[in-house]
Amino acid sequence: MSAQSFYTKELSVYYGEKHAVKRVSMDFPERQVVALIGPSGCGKSTFLRSLNRMNDLISGARIEGKVWIGDQNIIDPSTDVVQLRQRIGMVWQRPNPFHKSIYENIAFGPRYHGVRNRKELDEIVETCLRKTALWDEVKDRLNQSGLALSGGQQQRLCIARSLAVQPSILLMDEPASALDPVSTAKIEELISELKQEYTIVIVTHNMQQAARVSDRTAFFFLGDLVEYDDTQKMFTNPSKKSTDDYISGRFG
């Protein structure tokens, strides 16, 4: 994977009249984990969703500003969103496996993009399942429905699915908040593994999780990016008072 810069410049998102994300500029260092924290409704999920133009699907949403990936501004209307989303994987809070077999769930994306060869597909499925530590758990039942897995396994399946189209960036919207502690630990472990290969942006409500998995942390409040720094510094010695208040649980 080639080195490429990934940053936003003055990115604003509106829902109708509501200014949900206010002129946020931040960069995402390659192969690092950036955590977005902040109280509910502060715009962090909206911000995340505009990084792969997912907000296009919401009527009334409008984006201003720029998101640069390499030398391409993806907010530009001429951007091929299909190609863009292939480069940026996304995982949601609620695991959303398709109503298909485990195998088909993963082969789904590659099939979209024209991989027909059975052998090639087999390989992709195995690689992706291995990367998400799911292979040993499911290799004997690849033809079972993805919905038959446990919540944590479903979530890992969804991560595996997004890896199958070979993205370089992964967006995760509270990937572990619907899971039990054991599954959460597995997801966190997985994130640390995946950052060897992928740039990861993760939204989380769990302070400890942000502290554990991320290299850098951004604190959002009411649509503003309040502070963005190394996680270590954010959690031990934040420069803004509101960051300190939020992290130590005094509000939000």
Add this chain to the structure above:
Amino acid sequence: MNLPATKSQNGSPNKPKKWRKHILEEARGKVFVYFCVFLLVVTIFSIVYFIASRGLAPFISQGVSLKDMLFGLKWKPEGEPPLFGALPFLFGSFTTSVLAALIAAPLGFCASVFMTEIMPKFGRTVLQPAIELLAGIPSVVYGFVGLSVVVPFLRDTFPGQGIGILAGAIVLSIMILPTVTTIGTDALRSLPNGLKEGSYALGATRWQTIYRMILPTTLPSLLTGIVLGIARAFGEALAVQMVIGNAPHIPHSLFESATTLTSIITLEMGNTTSGSLHNNALWSLALILLLMTFLFVFIVRMLERRVKR
């Protein structure tokens, strides 16, 4: 009322009175609901019993064999000897209904996709009410339109007189369109948004998402709509009767006069005396219709079970 005892327990003298009132209220509600359900069940069972008792009489006491009725080709109830071959009617009913479903399914499905995925606002405000309006048009109007539009068109375009299976199927397909579309739309709307986003996030185009993800996932529900549509088409009498020609034989082409179970019943019921063999034979046809409906309901149930899984 034994006040002392309750008073010592609750300290409230009103307690037993209220308690009794509540019990009475519950009992009243219970009796009302049970009575309604009882009435409903009795009605259903008596209808089934009535149709079965009349419909089975020709086989049990009047010497008609089931085989002759199901596979016989000649329907001459007043002839010497009387013949009761209902195969042409069965054939007519099945072909018109299935053909109608084949026409209505793609139309209805595309309308559903349009209303949910492509233009939800226009769909909800204009298209859906328009399609629901179709359901409210009386079947005699459909028959009339079929007779004055569809039949002349078919007569001019294809060999034959225009009346026949295809004319019936076209009229029926418009009649069942609301059923197919409404159920399809509900199925597509109830699809969790996360699934669609998941597909888009993998870099799928809208068409790929619809075709590869939405369609397969909602297939059982869509099939339910189609089966219900067939069931409705199977039971429709008037509109079909007006355009199909009502000749009691199996046609050689789609443009030749044929007939269906329902139209033969409506046509001949008035000319027979109650209890006669002819009359009872028509009840047998009604019984077949009823069993077919049971079958459709059964299929729908099976499909629904698949959806839940």
